[in-house]
Amino acid sequence: MKPNNRQTYLLLKxxxxxxxxxxxxxxxxxxxxxIALLIKWEDPKGSIFFSQKRIGKNGKxxxxxxxxxxxxxxxxxxxELLEHNETTGAMFxxxxxxxxTRIGRFxxxxxxxxxxxxxxxxxxxxxxxxPRPPLVREVNEYTEYQMQRLLVTPGxxxxxxxxxxxxxxFEDMVELDLTYITTRSLTADIKIILQTIFMLFGSKxxx
Numbered sequence: 383m384k385p386n387n388r389q390t391y392l393l394l395k396x397x398x399x400x401x402x403x404x405x406x407x408x409x410x411x412x413x414x415x416x417i418a419l420l421i422k423w424e425d426p427k428g429s430i431f432f433s434q435k436r437i438g439k440n441g442k443x444x445x446x447x448x449x450x451x452x453x454x455x456x457x458x459x460x461x462e463l464l465e466h467n468e469t470t471g472a473m474f475x476x477x478x479x480x481x482x483t484r485i486g487r488f489x490x491x492x493x494x495x496x497x498x499x500x501x502x503x504x505x506x507x508x509x510x511x512x513p514r515p516p517l518v519r520e521v522n523e524y525t526e527y528q529m530q531r532l533l534v535t536p537g538x539x540x541x542x543x544x545x546x547x548x549x550x551x552f553e554d555m556v557e558l559d560l561t562y563i564t565t566r567s568l569t570a571d572i573k574i575i576l577q578t579i580f581m582l583f584g585s586k587x588x589x
Contacts, residue, residue, distance in 0.1 A: 394568055395509060402510050405505035410497060414534045417494060419447055420576070423489055425453070431498055436515035439535045444507040447498035450487030452479075493581075499538045512537025513559035516539040530558045534566075539578040 384392040407414075418430045432450040453575055465586070482490065500507040508515065515536035521529075541558040542550060550558070 391566075391568060395511075395571060396506075398542045398568070398571070399503050401509050405499040406497070406500045407504075413494065414497065414569060417485075417489060420449055421483075424483055424485050425450075428453070435518055436536070437518060437521045437532060438515055439532060441521070441532055442500070443518070444505075444515075446507070447501055449489055449495045449498060451483060451490050451495045452481040453483060496538060506535075509537045510539065511542055511562075511566075511574050513562065514540060514542055514555070515529065524561055528556050530563070534563055538573060541574065542576040544574055544581060 420427045421428070421430050429450055432452070433445045436446040438444050478589070486495070498509055503510055512535050513531045516524075516531070521532070524531075541562045542555045545558055
């Protein structure tokens with residue numbers, strides 16, 4: 383992509399992020415309220431939102447927001463579950479993770495737990511489309527080749543999410559992300575967003 387074309391693309395992408403995130407937060411306000419009430423109903427002492435350190439563009443740390451889908455001490459209990467990891471590489475995925483609450487299972491299945499990331503999009507930490515933002519411990523295990531995932535702003539959705547998500551291993555996810563980085567365009571972004579909307583409710587590959 384030529385410098386001028388790249389600059390135009392980035393400006394249009396940011397405009398789409400702001401418009402899309404603002405519209406999403408307004409339209410989905412009722413969903414936010416209902417999910418918040420359900421989370422508090424199941425676990426009154428726990429928080430509604432879950433904030434986690436993630437690595438963004440060029441290695442910059444930021445707090446990524448989600449609806450809380452796990453028990454309050456989920457991070458502390460992770461160590462005892464690492465041997466049950468069901469994916470490859472630096473990620474951790476466990477289909478029947480005992481830390482996930484009943485409401486958590488539903489909002490993960492439908493990817494509703496990801497909706498608060500629209501706030502991250504407005505802040506500029508994330509884009510609507512881009513590579514999944516990794517955890518600090520994941521990046522600590524990256525090779526130089528895998529670090530290329532951090533060359534662009536991470537996204538709420540991307541090729542990984544619309545290509546199988548949890549059923550796609552870490553190495554394949556890296557390849558999908560690098561493919562996106564080298565071929566990205568506004569048309570490709572819109573296509574991924576539309577695919578994500580169709581997959582949002584009833585996804586069989588999220589856990």
